[in-house]
Amino acid sequence: MTGRYSDHDVEHYDRPRRRTRPRTKERPAYDDAVDGVVVTVDRGRFTLLIDGQKVMAMKARPLGRKGVVVGDRVRVVGDTSGDEGSLARIVEVRERVTTLRRTADDDDPVERVIVSNAEQLVVVTALADPDPQPRLIDRALVAAYDAGMQPLLVLTKADLADPETLLSTYRSLGVPWVVTQRGGDLTEVRERLHGRTSVLVGSSGVGKSTLVNALVPTAYRDVGVVNAVTGRGRHTSTSAFMLELPDGAGWIIDTPGIRSFGLAHVQPERLIEAFPDLDEMTEDCPRGCTHGTDEPECGLDEAVEAGTADPDRVASFRRLLAARSEPAY
Template sequence: MSGRYDHLDESSVRERPSRRGSRPRTKDRPAHEDAVVGTVTGVDRGRFTTRLDGTTVIAMRARELGRTRIVVGDRVAMVGDTSAEPDALARIVRVLERDTVLRRSADDTDTVERVIVANADQLVIVTALADPEPRARMVDRCLVAAYDAGLDPLLLLTKADLADPATFLQNYTALDVPHVVSRSGPDGGLDSAGVEEVRAHLVGRTSVLVGHSGVGKSTLVNALVPDAARATGVVNAVTGRGRHTSSSAVGLELPEGGWVVDTPGVRSFGLGHVDPSTFIQHFDDLSPGADGCPRGCGHDEPECALDAWVADGHAGPSGRARLESLRRLLRSRTGEERDPD
């Protein structure tokens, strides 16, 4: 039985050209030896604002980086058009090794870390003494995050004209956390004396501002960097919560030198990525006493050897208060003492 294709032979078959081309594939990535290094100051929908030799360069992620996370504070190597012209677009081809990483998780049961900022060296924990009410557990969690990341903490208390800061500061006397107390100025912002005291702590450093909405972070940034134009909001009279005015982290260069990173207001600070057993390492006067603890001691239980260490005077006159502060931080991580959202 003959078919309609019997007259065809191999010469009648037309081969389609390969769309992949004839160039052999390779897994070797280009070295990009001509890349220049800048610092990421903003992230917005796949575009990265960077500072390079005093100019602002917009860049995108190179394909070879895949899903590599790039955050504010990252030092990145760029190629392409780094001229800083209005339509220029560079490519980020490499993220340099980070010195520090400030992280948080969605909640204490989530071990997936979310990087807030890279390469900072100071965490400024901003809290109002009233309107909204201060939450010591939130401050405790931020302190844990700072210790875990290797950042120096600075406590900034705003609106001291509405409440006495002495009572709140008693929670942190034993921790010897540096602090600045500021009153409200005539325009509703921070008073000039408070701004200047904060500025003295920030010059020459890379500092991250963290705190609830409505406590004055963006107001402070506008005072420190006059052309920042960060949006500010008010506190809801019914809920006592601030309105989110900053939608993303942004790094701003201080006129006197140094950087400040303003972050969106947070209502919770998950520490699911932090191992509580490492907390003791940040208490130099207590950590030697942990050598006598039973295996797996959480340092907040009857068998803990730290009680005897403190009672014997090894931790100095503030040992008992320091131990209670350590245990308060531990409880803030395990969720035994939590502020309502």
């Protein structure tokens, strides 16, 4: 950079241009629009569910560059018949209740919303084969708390190893967990998923497809090979897709393409809000305190010294805090 552009210019450049006419006058009224939900996205084409029926759609021009992601509640016009070859148009994205996002990182240069409107982030981890990666679990937890989503640990392959070692790492944070294995009883998992929308993340080989298949037997024709939503041949989906659990028991969003979270966007204040008891202890922290290990006079240290805070819980919170600035691998 030559210094030709001041910060002010850059900021101005990033801002959308002010419109000369009020927006509403440029826009046709969409009184006839219907509601739908985005269940998958593939190369600019969106699969929506409208009244339980699959409908293909594209973005209408007024949406401009606004992203439309899996989980979005949208308003749709045009051919919403869902007939072969039909294409509807998305004219509006309803306000998102939650957004799970990732910072730009080496794999992907753009900060993006991954999915919207999910209440729970299910971190699927094998107890062995492959061995658990606590750093990746930590990162997923940070992403969940930042998104305002409840985390759930699903520990798979319980036939191969005991969960105790791993659980001891997360107990003081109070993260809910369930243990599963292939062919095992899924009652507890189903209870945890019931009545809400959950996003499943997990590294390759942890048994996520096996789990999704057990929960939604029609999900794949072949574990991890065919995308049931697009119905397209033998290819492994790399984008997220949403499925309804049998008997309307809730929704799950599988995320085959997501292996890590870039977390640089996560603010310490946002993270600590997920732990109201700790948050309360930081009320008298010095201005700008990040509540990390090296902070002088952090209320968390004072609470530990006074015996009012669980040192393990504080240490675990700080481990999550530090995970924000560590490399993903």
